[in-house]
Amino acid sequence: MPLLxxxxxxxxxxxTPSERRDDVLGGSxxxxxxxxxxxxxxQLVGAVGDDWPAEHTALLRSRQIDTAxxxxxxxxxxxxxxxxxxxxxxxxxxxxxxxNVFGDFDPKLPATSRQARYVFLxxxxxxxQLGVLEQTPQAVLRVxxxxxxxxxxxxxxxxxxxxxxxxxxxxxxxxRLLTGDENLVRAGHRVRELGPKFVVIKxxxxxxxxxxPDDTYVLPAYPTPNVVDPTGAGDTFAGxxxxxxxxxxxxxxxxxxxxxxxxxxxxxFCVEDFSLERLKRIDxxxxxxxxxxxxxxxxx
Amino acid sequence: MPLLxxxxxxxxxxxTPSERRDDVLGGSxxxxxxxxxxxxxxQLVGAVGDDWPAEHTALLRSRQIDTAxxxxxxxxxxxxxxxxxxxxxxxxxxxxxxxNVFGDFDPKLPATSRQARYVFLxxxxxxxQLGVLEQTPQAVLRVxxxxxxxxxxxxxxxxxxxxxxxxxxxxxxxxRLLTGDENLVRAGHRVRELGPKFVVIKxxxxxxxxxxPDDTYVLPAYPTPNVVDPTGAGDTFAGxxxxxxxxxxxxxxxxxxxxxxxxxxxxxFCVEDFSLERLKRIDxxxxxxxxxxxxxxxxx
Numbered sequence: 001m002p003l004l005x006x007x008x009x010x011x012x013x014x015x016t017p018s019e020r021r022d023d024v025l026g027g028s029x030x031x032x033x034x035x036x037x038x039x040x041x042x043q044l045v046g047a048v049g050d051d052w053p054a055e056h057t058a059l060l061r062s063r064q065i066d067t068a069x070x071x072x073x074x075x076x077x078x079x080x081x082x083x084x085x086x087x088x089x090x091x092x093x094x095x096x097x098x099x100n101v102f103g104d105f106d107p108k109l110p111a112t113s114r115q116a117r118y119v120f121l122x123x124x125x126x127x128x129q130l131g132v133l134e135q136t137p138q139a140v141l142r143v144x145x146x147x148x149x150x151x152x153x154x155x156x157x158x159x160x161x162x163x164x165x166x167x168x169x170x171x172x173x174x175x176r177l178l179t180g181d182e183n184l185v186r187a188g189h190r191v192r193e194l195g196p197k198f199v200v201i202k203x204x205x206x207x208x209x210x211x212x213p214d215d216t217y218v219l220p221a222y223p224t225p226n227v228v229d230p231t232g233a234g235d236t237f238a239g240x241x242x243x244x245x246x247x248x249x250x251x252x253x254x255x256x257x258x259x260x261x262x263x264x265x266x267x268x269f270c271v272e273d274f275s276l277e278r279l280k281r282i283d284x285x286x287x288x289x290x291x292x293x294x295x296x297x298x299x300x
Numbered sequence: 301m302p303l304l305x306x307x308x309x310x311x312x313x314x315x316t317p318s319e320r321r322d323d324v325l326g327g328s329x330x331x332x333x334x335x336x337x338x339x340x341x342x343q344l345v346g347a348v349g350d351d352w353p354a355e356h357t358a359l360l361r362s363r364q365i366d367t368a369x370x371x372x373x374x375x376x377x378x379x380x381x382x383x384x385x386x387x388x389x390x391x392x393x394x395x396x397x398x399x400n401v402f403g404d405f406d407p408k409l410p411a412t413s414r415q416a417r418y419v420f421l422x423x424x425x426x427x428x429q430l431g432v433l434e435q436t437p438q439a440v441l442r443v444x445x446x447x448x449x450x451x452x453x454x455x456x457x458x459x460x461x462x463x464x465x466x467x468x469x470x471x472x473x474x475x476r477l478l479t480g481d482e483n484l485v486r487a488g489h490r491v492r493e494l495g496p497k498f499v500v501i502k503x504x505x506x507x508x509x510x511x512x513p514d515d516t517y518v519l520p521a522y523p524t525p526n527v528v529d530p531t532g533a534g535d536t537f538a539g540x541x542x543x544x545x546x547x548x549x550x551x552x553x554x555x556x557x558x559x560x561x562x563x564x565x566x567x568x569f570c571v572e573d574f575s576l577e578r579l580k581r582i583d584x585x586x587x588x589x590x591x592x593x594x595x596x597x598x599x600x
Contacts, residue, residue, distance in 0.1 A: 087482050182387050184505075185525040205484075206506040207520060217597040218520035220507060225485040257600040297517040298598035300557040 002041045002066075003246040004113050005032045005239075006132045007122025007145075008102050009046035009070065013082040014231050014274060016089065021229075024275040025056050027079065028122035028145065031232035034276050035239030035266040036120075037063040038284045040246035043113050045069030045132075047101045049077035059276070068110045076101040089227045090205045109135045117141070118246040121165075122235060126150050126157035133164055141251065143167040143242060145235070151178050163195035169238050175201045184209060185216065198256065200241070202234050210260055214253050219260055222268035222294050229274045233267040236279065240266030240287070265290040302341045302366075303546040304413050305332045305539075306432045307422025307445075308402050309346035309370065313382040314531050314574060316389065321529075324575040325356050327379065328422035328445065331532035334576050335539030335566040336420075337363040338584050340546035343413050345369030345432075347401045349377035359576070368410045376401040389527045390505045409435045417441070418546040421465070422535060426450050426457035433464055441551065443467040443542060445535070451478050463495035469538050475501045484509060485516065498556065500541075502534050510560055514553050519560055522568035522594050529574045533567040536579070540566030540587070565590040 012026030033042040043066040050072060057067050079102035082095045105128065109116075119136050121129040121144035129144050136142070142165045150158050151174060158178075162168060168191060172184055179190040184201055188211035191199045199211040205227075207220040241263030248255055265287055272278040312326030333342040343366040350372060357367050379402035382395040405428065409416075416436050421429040421444035429444050436442070442465045450458050451474060458478075462468060468491060472484055479490040484501055488511035491499045498512040505527075507520040541563030548555055565587055572578040 089482065182389065183525060183527055185523045189525070203506070206503070207518075209523065215597075216523060218507075218523050219598070220518035220520045223485045223509065223516060223518050225483060225489070227483055254600065261600050295600065297515075298519070298600075300554065300561050300595065300598075 001117050001246045001249060002043055002112075003036055003118040003120065003242055004043045004045065004109075004116035004136065005029045005036070005120045005122055005242075006045040006069075006107055006129075007032065007120075007124055007235075008079050009044075009048050010079040010081055010102075011051075012231055012275070013080070013096075014229055015084040016229055017085065017087050019228075019274075021274045023080075025059070026081065026232060026275060028232075028235040030060070031235035031270065031276070032120060032122050032239035032242070033060065033065045034063060034279055035236040035270070036243030036246070037065050038266075038287055039240070039243030039262070040118070042066065042243070043069060043110075043116065045107050045109060045113060047071045047073055047076075047105045047107075048079075049101045050074050052078050059280075066112070069107070069113055073101045083231070085230065089230060092230070107132060118242060119143070120238060120242050121145065122238070123147060126154045126161045129161050130157060130164070133161075141166050141242075141245060143169060143238070145169045145238060146174060148174050148177055159194060162191070165196050167198045167200065168196045169200045169202065169234075171234070172201055172203045175199075188216070200260065202237060204230065204233070208237065208260060208264065210256070212253060212256065217257070219264055219298075222265055222290065224268050224272060226272045228272055228278075230271045231275075233270045236270040237263040237267040239263070261291050261294055262287065265294055301417050301546045301549060302343055303336055303418040303420065303542055304343045304345065304409075304416035304436065305329045305336070305420045305422055305542075306345040306407055306409075306429075307332065307420075307424055307535075308379050309344075309348050310379040310381055310402075311351075312531055312575070313380070313396075314529055315384040315395075316529055317385065317387050319528075319574075321574045323380075325359070326381065326532060326575060328532075328535040330360070331535035331570065331576070332420060332422050332539035332542070333360065333365045334363060334579055335536040335570070336543030336546070337365050338566075338587055339540070339543030339562070340418070342366065342543070343369060343410075343416065345407050345409060345413060347371045347373055347376075347405045347407075348379075349401045350374050352378050359580075366412070369407070369413055373401045383531070385530065389530060392530070407432060407435075418542060419443070420538060420542050421445065422538070423447060426454045426461045429461050430457060430464070433461075441466050441542075441545060443469060443538070445469045445538060446474060448474050448477055459494060462491070465496050467498045467500065468496045469500045469502060469534075471534070472501055472503045475499075488516070500560065502537060504530065504533070508537065508560060508564065510556070512553060512556065517557070519557075519564055519598075522565055522590065524568050524572060526572045528572055530571045531575075533570045536570040537563040537567040539563070561591050561594055562587065565594055
């Protein structure tokens, strides 16, 4: 089943304690769609400027990602982010953000995307995300990410969004900010009371928590000794999760848990190199094998 | 099989964002032995002053814990610790430490404890811990905890200890301090290269990592919405783990993983009230039931 993602498409500059990369391919919709493409046909909707290297679009297309909704805006510049990771490689500082074309992004979905059954609203304002929901009335699974910025400046719109979606994916600090509760188990339940059927709290290197109508659980991150660049791990997680759901169509509690495992494993590959470099070197068998290892790791 | 623990016995004063308790029962050997007593006969070796309330000894004995090695030193005072938890309930500040009788503690084991097959060296200096090893030549499983203090001031003795024990249990920050590696997966492997057959890194609310000759894995903490006081959770974890191992005698990779699950679940009860209050209200069936839930939580 095709999967639609709407979100940021970016050129990232990343500093880690040992290395640095400038203007590499990034953005929430890019990481998401690349990871999801191992599972299901993906439609990417976003906007870039005329500084956007055509090779990036070619790379996405090489994974059969439909880029008909990737608008190239003449005279505009692509969204840029620059960040620096602390030595623990889990916390980071944002050094620069230039929204550029993403600042005015008001997506008009292509006709095929308006039929989407699986919809992921990646990084973007709740107002923008609500606009996408209006254009996808046939969706059977609508999941959104959000950010501290929107919790602070578009809280009402975010609350309206939460009442209309099936699932939400957010960071631990965002869950605390949104609910005012420091305990993540309680925070997760409280977010669910705001509307969505399920809530996923991402904890970076510490894994993810799930809150659904039937169950609450925690899954650890897959332990990799080789963390090179965590940028995009959260979006890759969401891409693996939603990709598996779109592929399997299994929205049962068991299906959701398996989807979280695939998301976890996809994210563990993402962090093993800069940008999409590690994801470019894997195939579906690598994902399956690591999911099998992960399942054994958690069995006793 | 009896299980010997040597470590601190304390009166703790704890402040959380909402409550406070003064001079309550605590100490690494106390939490450890109480949790382990659900699985195996425990021998506790430690020292207290004559300010020690006899009811605490009675409580330990009510769980069939052998307190023959709990020395009451006349004219001395019991070890006291005062700490304050930050709003996240995971990080804490130590406000006061009075080692008192624990400062000169140089355990002479009772004859029965010298036969011990399962030995846990809880909080104490590596010098003290090495002294206990000398007195327990028949041990088949020797596991030690350590602390940042000892890594800083008795590093050589700690390295000597690590070469002589089967397993070590330490916090994430301590693993980083000991190895100088920020990545916990690499840090765990590096600690193992220092001698012990297995290493357990405790991550507080984020669970625990295991590094053995055959496998590396992460287990999340059991998610409880009700974190009242995390004091003693690490020692309770070790008590559940070692208790299960002493009971089952199963030191295989599968046995060790099940032991970590019991430790995780024992710790999840510990944090649900101050001091030993929550542990006092459970029985072995409660531990088994929560381990079953935890196993289901991690199955997909």
